[in-house]
Amino acid sequence: MTDALKEEVYAANMALPRHGLVTFTWGNVSAIDRDRQRVVIKPSGISYDTMTPEDMVVVDMQGNVLEGKYRPSSDTPTHLALYRRFAQIGGIVHTHSTHATAWAQAGLSIPALGTTHADYFASDIPCTRALTEEEVNGDYELNTGLVIADALANSQPLHTPGIIVYQHGPFAWGKTADEAVHNAVVMEEVAKMAWIAHGLNPHLTPIDSYLMEKHFSRKHGPHAYYGQAK
Amino acid sequence: MTDALKEEVYAANMALPRHGLVTFTWGNVSAIDRDRQRVVIKPSGISYDTMTPEDMVVVDMQGNVLEGKYRPSSDTPTHLALYRRFAQIGGIVHTHSTHATAWAQAGLSIPALGTTHADYFASDIPCTRALTEEEVNGDYELNTGLVIADALANSQPLHTPGIIVYQHGPFAWGKTADEAVHNAVVMEEVAKMAWIAHGLNPHLTPIDSYLMEKHFSRKHGPHAYYGQAK
Amino acid sequence: MTDALKEEVYAANMALPRHGLVTFTWGNVSAIDRDRQRVVIKPSGISYDTMTPEDMVVVDMQGNVLEGKYRPSSDTPTHLALYRRFAQIGGIVHTHSTHATAWAQAGLSIPALGTTHADYFASDIPCTRALTEEEVNGDYELNTGLVIADALANSQPLHTPGIIVYQHGPFAWGKTADEAVHNAVVMEEVAKMAWIAHGLNPHLTPIDSYLMEKHFSRKHGPHAYYGQAK
Amino acid sequence: MTDALKEEVYAANMALPRHGLVTFTWGNVSAIDRDRQRVVIKPSGISYDTMTPEDMVVVDMQGNVLEGKYRPSSDTPTHLALYRRFAQIGGIVHTHSTHATAWAQAGLSIPALGTTHADYFASDIPCTRALTEEEVNGDYELNTGLVIADALANSQPLHTPGIIVYQHGPFAWGKTADEAVHNAVVMEEVAKMAWIAHGLNPHLTPIDSYLMEKHFSRKHGPHAYYGQAK
Numbered sequence: 001m002t003d004a005l006k007e008e009v010y011a012a013n014m015a016l017p018r019h020g021l022v023t024f025t026w027g028n029v030s031a032i033d034r035d036r037q038r039v040v041i042k043p044s045g046i047s048y049d050t051m052t053p054e055d056m057v058v059v060d061m062q063g064n065v066l067e068g069k070y071r072p073s074s075d076t077p078t079h080l081a082l083y084r085r086f087a088q089i090g091g092i093v094h095t096h097s098t099h100a101t102a103w104a105q106a107g108l109s110i111p112a113l114g115t116t117h118a119d120y121f122a123s124d125i126p127c128t129r130a131l132t133e134e135e136v137n138g139d140y141e142l143n144t145g146l147v148i149a150d151a152l153a154n155s156q157p158l159h160t161p162g163i164i165v166y167q168h169g170p171f172a173w174g175k176t177a178d179e180a181v182h183n184a185v186v187m188e189e190v191a192k193m194a195w196i197a198h199g200l201n202p203h204l205t206p207i208d209s210y211l212m213e214k215h216f217s218r219k220h221g222p223h224a225y226y227g228q229a230k
Numbered sequence: 231m232t233d234a235l236k237e238e239v240y241a242a243n244m245a246l247p248r249h250g251l252v253t254f255t256w257g258n259v260s261a262i263d264r265d266r267q268r269v270v271i272k273p274s275g276i277s278y279d280t281m282t283p284e285d286m287v288v289v290d291m292q293g294n295v296l297e298g299k300y301r302p303s304s305d306t307p308t309h310l311a312l313y314r315r316f317a318q319i320g321g322i323v324h325t326h327s328t329h330a331t332a333w334a335q336a337g338l339s340i341p342a343l344g345t346t347h348a349d350y351f352a353s354d355i356p357c358t359r360a361l362t363e364e365e366v367n368g369d370y371e372l373n374t375g376l377v378i379a380d381a382l383a384n385s386q387p388l389h390t391p392g393i394i395v396y397q398h399g400p401f402a403w404g405k406t407a408d409e410a411v412h413n414a415v416v417m418e419e420v421a422k423m424a425w426i427a428h429g430l431n432p433h434l435t436p437i438d439s440y441l442m443e444k445h446f447s448r449k450h451g452p453h454a455y456y457g458q459a460k
Numbered sequence: 461m462t463d464a465l466k467e468e469v470y471a472a473n474m475a476l477p478r479h480g481l482v483t484f485t486w487g488n489v490s491a492i493d494r495d496r497q498r499v500v501i502k503p504s505g506i507s508y509d510t511m512t513p514e515d516m517v518v519v520d521m522q523g524n525v526l527e528g529k530y531r532p533s534s535d536t537p538t539h540l541a542l543y544r545r546f547a548q549i550g551g552i553v554h555t556h557s558t559h560a561t562a563w564a565q566a567g568l569s570i571p572a573l574g575t576t577h578a579d580y581f582a583s584d585i586p587c588t589r590a591l592t593e594e595e596v597n598g599d600y601e602l603n604t605g606l607v608i609a610d611a612l613a614n615s616q617p618l619h620t621p622g623i624i625v626y627q628h629g630p631f632a633w634g635k636t637a638d639e640a641v642h643n644a645v646v647m648e649e650v651a652k653m654a655w656i657a658h659g660l661n662p663h664l665t666p667i668d669s670y671l672m673e674k675h676f677s678r679k680h681g682p683h684a685y686y687g688q689a690k
Numbered sequence: 691m692t693d694a695l696k697e698e699v700y701a702a703n704m705a706l707p708r709h710g711l712v713t714f715t716w717g718n719v720s721a722i723d724r725d726r727q728r729v730v731i732k733p734s735g736i737s738y739d740t741m742t743p744e745d746m747v748v749v750d751m752q753g754n755v756l757e758g759k760y761r762p763s764s765d766t767p768t769h770l771a772l773y774r775r776f777a778q779i780g781g782i783v784h785t786h787s788t789h790a791t792a793w794a795q796a797g798l799s800i801p802a803l804g805t806t807h808a809d810y811f812a813s814d815i816p817c818t819r820a821l822t823e824e825e826v827n828g829d830y831e832l833n834t835g836l837v838i839a840d841a842l843a844n845s846q847p848l849h850t851p852g853i854i855v856y857q858h859g860p861f862a863w864g865k866t867a868d869e870a871v872h873n874a875v876v877m878e879e880v881a882k883m884a885w886i887a888h889g890l891n892p893h894l895t896p897i898d899s900y901l902m903e904k905h906f907s908r909k910h911g912p913h914a915y916y917g918q919a920k
Contacts, residue, residue, distance in 0.1 A: 023879055024872070026806070045917025074908065074916045096806045098879070102886035105803040106894050113335035115398045116256070116326045133900040140904060167897050168805045182254070189253055189328070195886055196332035196425055204336050207397050210363040214370060218304065226304045227275025343565040345628045346486070346556045412484070419483055419558070426562035426655055434566050437627050440593040444600055448534065456534045457505025573795040575858045576716070576786045642714070649713055649788070656792035656885055664796050667857050670823040674830060678764065686764045687735025 002038065002058060002067070005031055009040045009091075010053040012177035016095060017048050019185050027095040028073040031177040032083050034090070037061050041079060043070030074141060081145025082173065086157045091177030093184045099191035100170035103127065107166055110191050112207045117190040118215035119226075120183060122159040124206075125190070126151050130166045144168070159216070162187045232268065232288060232297070235261055239270045239321075240283040242407035246325060247278050249415050257325040258303040261407040262313050264320075267291050271309060273300030304371060311375025312403065316387045321407030323414045329421035330400035333357065337396055340421050342437045347420040348445035349456075350413060352389040354436075355420070356381050360396045374398070389446070392417045462498065462518060462527070465491055469500045469551075470513040472637035476555060477508050479645050487555040488533040491637040492543050494550070497521050501539060503530030534601060541605025542633065546617045551637030553644045559651035560630035563587065567626055570651050572667050577650040578675035579686075580643060582619040584666075585650075586611050590626045604628070619676070622647045692728065692748060692757070695721055699730040699781075700743040702867035706785060707738050709875050717785040718763040721867040722773050724780070727751050731769060733760030764831060771835025772863065776847045781867030783874045789881035790860035793817065797856055800881050802897050807880040808905035809916075810873060812849040814896075815880070816841050820856045834858070849906070852877045 012029040016022045025048070030041035040056050057068035061084065063076050073079075079092045103110050103125075110125040112118060117125075128151045135143040148163050148171060161183040162172035170191075172184040197204055219226045242259040246252045255278070260271035270286050287298035291314065293306050303309075309322045333340050333355075340355040342348060347355075358381045365373035378393050378401060391413040392402035400421075402414040427434055449456045472489040476482045485508070490501035500516050517528035521544065523536050533539075539552045563570050563585075570585040572578060577585075588611045595603040608623050608631060621643040622632035630651075632644035657664055679686045702719040706712045715738070720731035730746050747758035751774065753766050763769075769782045793800050793815075800815040802808060807815075818841045825833040838853055838861060851873040852862035860881075862874035887894055909916045 023875060026809075043918070070918055071915075098883055099886060101804060101806060102883045103890060105883060105887035105897075106891035108891055113397065114331060116331060119256075130898060131901070133898075136898075136900050136904045140908075167803065167901060185253060193328055193332045193335060195890060196329060197335035199429060199889060200333060200425060201336035201338055207335075208360060208363075208366075210366050211361065211397060214366045218370075225301075228273070228300055343627065344561060346561060349486075415483060423558055423562045423565060426559060427565035429659060430563060430655060431566035431568055437565075438590060438593075438596075440596050441591065441627060444596045448600075455531075458503070458530055573857065574791060576791060579716075645713060653788055653792045653795060656789060657795035659889060660793060660885060661796035661798055667795075668820060668823075668826075670826050671821065671857060674826045678830075685761075688733070688760055 002033065002036075002040065005033055005040045006053045006056040006058075009042070009056050009177050010051070012091065012093070012181045013042050013051070014048060015178075015181045016093070016184075019181070021095045021097040021184060021188060022048070023096070027093065028075055029091065029093045029177050029181060030073075030076075030079045031091040032089070034087075038066065039076075039080060039083060041072045041076055043068065044073045046070060075144075077139065077141035078145040078148070078171070081142055081149060082171075085145075085149040086152075086173075088156075088158050088175070089173045090175045091180035092171065092173045093177070093180040094169070094171050095184055095188075096169045097184065097188040097191075099195055100164055100187050101168075102195070103191050104164040104169050105167060110164065110187070110194055112212055113190075113194050113197050113204065114207055115211065115215045116186075116193060118207055118212040119219050120161065120186045120216075121190075122212065122216040123155065125160070125162055125164060125187060127164045128166050159220075232263065232266075232270065235263055235270045236283045236286040236288075239272070239286050239407050240281070242321065242323070242411045243272050243281070244278060245408075245411045246323070246414075249411070251325045251327040251414060251418060252278070253326070257323065258305055259321065259323045259407050259411060260303075260306075260309045261321040262319070264317075268296065269306075269310060269313060271302045271306055273298065274303050276300060305374075307369065307371035308375040308378070308401070311372055311379060312401075315375075315379040316382075316403075318386075318388050318405070319403045320405045321410035322401065322403045323407070323410040324399070324401050325414055325418075326399045327414065327418040327421075329425055330394055330417050331398075332425070333421050334394040334399050335397060340394065340417070340424055342442055343424050343427050343434065344437055345441065345445045346416075346423060348437055348442040349449050350391065350416045350446075351420075352442065352446045353385065355390070355392055355394060355417060357394045358396050389450075462493065462496075462500065465493055465500045466513045466516040466518075469502070469516050469637050470511070472551065472553070472641045473502050473511070474508060475638075475641045476553070476644075479641070481555045481557040481644060481648060482508070483556070487553070488535055489551065489553045489637050489641060490533075490536075490539045491551040492549070494547075498526065499536075499540060499543060501532045501536055503528065504533050506530060535604075537599065537601040538605040538608070538631070541602055541609060542631075545609040546612075546633075548616075548618050548635070549633045550635045551640035552631065552633045553637070553640040554629070554631050555644055555648075556629045557644065557648040557651075559655055560624055560647050561628075562655070563651050564624040564629050565627060570624065570647070570654055572672055573654050573657050573664065574667055575671065575675045576646075576653060578667055578672040579679050580621065580646045580676075581650075582672065582676040583615065585620070585622055585624060585647060587624045588626050619680075692723065692726075692730065695723055695730045696743045696746040696748075699732070699746050699867050700741070702781065702783070702871045703732050703741070704738060705868075705871045706783070706874075709871070711785045711787040711874060711878060712738070713786070717783065718765055719781065719783045719867050719871060720763075720766075720769045721781040722779070724777075728756065729766075729770060729773060731762045731766055733758065734763050736760060765834075767829065767831040768835040768838070768861070771832055771839060772861075775835075775839040776842075776863075778846075778848050778865070779863045780865045781870035782861065782863045783867070783870040784859070784861050785874055785878075786859045787874065787878040787881075789885055790854055790877050791858075792885070793881050794854040794859050795857060800854065800877070800884055802902055803884050803887050803894065804897055805901065805905045806876075806883060808897055808902040809909050810851065810876045810906075811880075812902065812906040813845065815850070815852055815854060815877060817854045818856050849910075
């Protein structure tokens with residue numbers, strides 16, 4: 001079972017450069033095996049060109065390495081904090097994708113402006129508060145996870161399957177690693193569209209709430225009718 | 231004959247990712263057989279990577295599935311509304327291409343600024359009005375088609391072979407599925423150029439009307455002289 | 461000799477899509493054989509995917525077709541007007557490349573802002589005046605050439621090897637077809653850089669004239685020392 | 691040993707077009723053999739398509755050619771000035787990459803806005819002062835190197851492994867040629883992000899200094915924990 005999850009996490013990591021979301025090694029994907037309480041994650045700083053499924057690292061919920069010859073991603077404590085807090089999440093991805101990161105640098109949430117956004121996100125994509133100096137100099141990566149979790153407090157995480165960390169960049173998630181990558185691709189694309197739309201019309205209005213609900217629910221609601229019956 | 235049309239619609243759908251117009255499955259192309267009153271359209275939510283001509287769905291003018299193992303695109307009622315209203319249209323495409331969608335989010339028509347635009351569109355590319363809450367919560371996709379048709383009311387649809395739906399994205403059409411895709415590519419390109427031009431000069435003036443008429447007619451008028459004699 | 465020139469013009473045309481300068485058939489390259497007073501040019505509206513060297517069209521200086529089974533580019537009279545006026549020019553290219561065309565739509569010359577520009581252009585890249593209604597409704601493509609020639613009046617055409625036609629797009633030229641394409645690539649790149657630079661700093665200053673002269677002359681002057689000795 | 695360095699410099703040069711940093715021949719990479727006081731650099735104006743490792747040029751610290759059939763890059767005196775001034779530098783790269791060059795044309799330093807920047811640069815990326823007319827008309831390429839060195843005066847060059855020369859473009863460096871190219875890729879990417887972020891929020895604040903220090907030191911400090919133990 002861990003082997004299958006390693007293959008899945010490997011494949012999801014390899015999808016990042018294919019979708020243009022990463023430069024060099026600036027991204028990582030993980031997935032969790034909830035039954036066995038284990039997380040599989042990309043090793044830190046390993047090139048996508050030479051990486052294999054066997055290079056994936058298996059850690060327990062405290063981040064202890066159980067399998068693998070490499071150190072896990074330095075962002076592992078962030079992933080673990082989110083898995084611990086949100087039982088619905090099965091996969092997580094972090095990138096520095098260009099447009100989503102630019103919104104994080106601008107310190108602004110990515111506003112819901114159209115149906116492309118609403119097909120995947122039932123709200124704006126929040127930008128977290130800044131971490132304090134204490135949080136950065138303390139257990140930085142863990143605190144990043146806690147700040148994300150706090151920003152999501154009142155949301156259903158699968159209805160807001162991504163966030164941008166202030167002055168840092170995007171995290172996205174989903175029921176699986178593959179779905180997390182899918183949502184990271186969507187974030188980058190809606191971040192780009194929203195940048196262009198704002199440039200065209202600084203006084204634009206966000207998407208009408210009934211249109212947002214319609215689009216999110218036709219894909220994700222109990223009566224979803226987009227795609228094929230499952 | 232339907233088989234030939236399936237091949238044509240399949241090929242037109244496959245052209246969307248090749249032209250960079252779609253992310254994942256965010257696009258669909260259809261074509262109509264006017265004699266037999268049948269429409270061939272992409273199945274809903276099926277990946278371009280694995281799709282085959284046989285996966286295309288055949289529906290009648292009311293949207294009943296006549297052939298195919300999949301559900302048709304969720305946007306089928308929009309396509310049908312346009313085919314019913316405009317007898318000149320033979321193919322329709324919908325995408326969420328980046329720049330055209332950004333104009334839709336900005337709530338602005340794409341202005342005719344140069345000959346690139348005028349080579350294909352004899353007017354601005356209109357942005358529709360917003361759908362009302364009733365229209366969205368009612369027969370949403372049908373109403374999208376009706377709102378497009380209303381926005382086109384006084385235009386010759388082949389002289390304005392595309393439109394952007396407010397807070398949603400572009401629809402384009404043509405005499406065939408292939409021509410519809412061609413026009414969708416043009417829309418995206420002129421949407422990008424118009425964004426950049428506006429950024430360079432917010433006080434620019436739209437294309438001179440005599441230049442617009444010249445360019446549209448040298449390609450599409452009765453005395454067209456662009457390209458080879460047919 | 462004409463066969464060699466056909467190969468050269470064919471190769472230069474094929475370089476346009478490879479450099480990302482054209483969508484569909486929106487571009488054309490020609491070259492002149494000054495001794496025989498013949499111009500070889502791309503046929504009108506023929507796809508790059510299927511075009512062969514034999515498809516190139518040979519015309520005389522009045523535009524009469526001497527060889528080839530297709531009509532020449534509809535822009536042929538523009539090319540001929542430039543060849544007649546400027547004896548130094550051996551090749552010409554016209555495209556609708558995105559950023560250069562956006563400057564044409566904005567109605568602004570592309571300002572010389574840095575050494576990338578000065579390595580090829582010894583001045584701003586001028587934007588022509590608008591053609592009048594009479595010029596457009598008369599011999600439009602010829603008049604386009606005359607308006608370009610007028611805008612260049614006081615310049616050495618190989619020191620300003622390109623121009624943008626108002627509300628239309630770029631023309632570039634050089635001693636050969638290949639050099640013309642090279643200059644078209646440069647125009648598109650400096651058009652993009654100048655757009656971004658203006659967005660970053662609307663109050664920027666153009667390149668210092670002594671820096672412009674230095675860079676242009678180290679590549680093109682009598683004492684050029686860039687590249688290998690020839 | 692020189693052969694190995696030629697291979698290394700060749701490979702680093704070939705990485706430039708692969709990373710989208712150069713158009714035509716607008717870039718060059720060098721590396722130094724400190725023991726033998728020799729620098730290996732790309733030949734001037736040679737196409738990446740046909741270049742081989744043997745084409746690399748070996749010069750001494752005064753720029754005299756010791757090996758190679760071509761002239762060295764016209765920017766060789768700039769590289770040598772930097773190698774002479776900063777003993778820590780082992781490789782240097784110069785490009786005209788789009789976004790970094792646009793900041794140079796805007797005359798602005800690239801501000802540190804997020805962790806992507808701080809992972810590689812411990813400060814803003816400075817824009818040099820303009821060269822004077824005397825400096826340009828004198829030993830121009832040498833003076834470019836001196837102006838860069840002056841702008842870096844109080845910095846540790848490996849903590850600020852790149853700079854933009856006013857109205858010209860970026861130079862980057864590192865302990866090796868490969869690392870220099872790596873830093874050039876980062877500069878271009880953070881230049882793009884900073885452009886977009888500024889457009890989204892002209893009143894954004896630069897990265898918190900404690901966050902910058904954390905990110906730079908977790909990758910480059912004495913207690914670095916990003917990547918694998920070395």
